Amino acid sequence: MPSDPPKTEDGHHIVVNGRRWRATDPDIPEERRAELTRILMAWRREVRRTRGTDDEAGSRAGVNAARIALGERGSPPWWEQTDAQRRARWEAHVPSPGSGPG
Numbered sequence: 474m475p476s477d478p479p480k481t482e483d484g485h486h487i488v489v490n491g492r493r494w495r496a497t498d499p500d501i502p503e504e505r506r507a508e509l510t511r512i513l514m515a516w517r518r519e520v521r522r523t524r525g526t527d528d529e530a531g532s533r534a535g536v537n538a539a540r541i542a543l544g545e546r547g548s549p550p551w552w553e554q555t556d557a558q559r560r561a562r563w564e565a566h567v568p569s570p571g572s573g574p575g
Contacts, residue, residue: 513543516570
């Protein structure tokens with residue numbers, strides 16, 4: 474099993490090949506984090522499948538929605554959000570590819 478990438482001292486970012494990327498919100502319950510990660514990976518596969526077509530923008534929007542829910546994107550960053558804001562972010566509905574927006 475691969476080890477997790479190193480994090481910055483404050484835990485806000487991971488470091489991959491010398492580049493900092495925002496870390497996933499560590500307070501997301503494990504079951505929800507795993508679900509959001511599965512959705513993110515499905516959307517990433519959709520981006521590859523739809524590359525160069527009219528559906529690519531929708532696939533990229535799905536990636537973005539999943540990454541926002543995980544805390545890896547969005548403003549303000551997860552460490553500046555209140556506990557209620559963080560919970561609302563990760564509990565928000567994030568559709569899977571093919572499931573539609575609702």
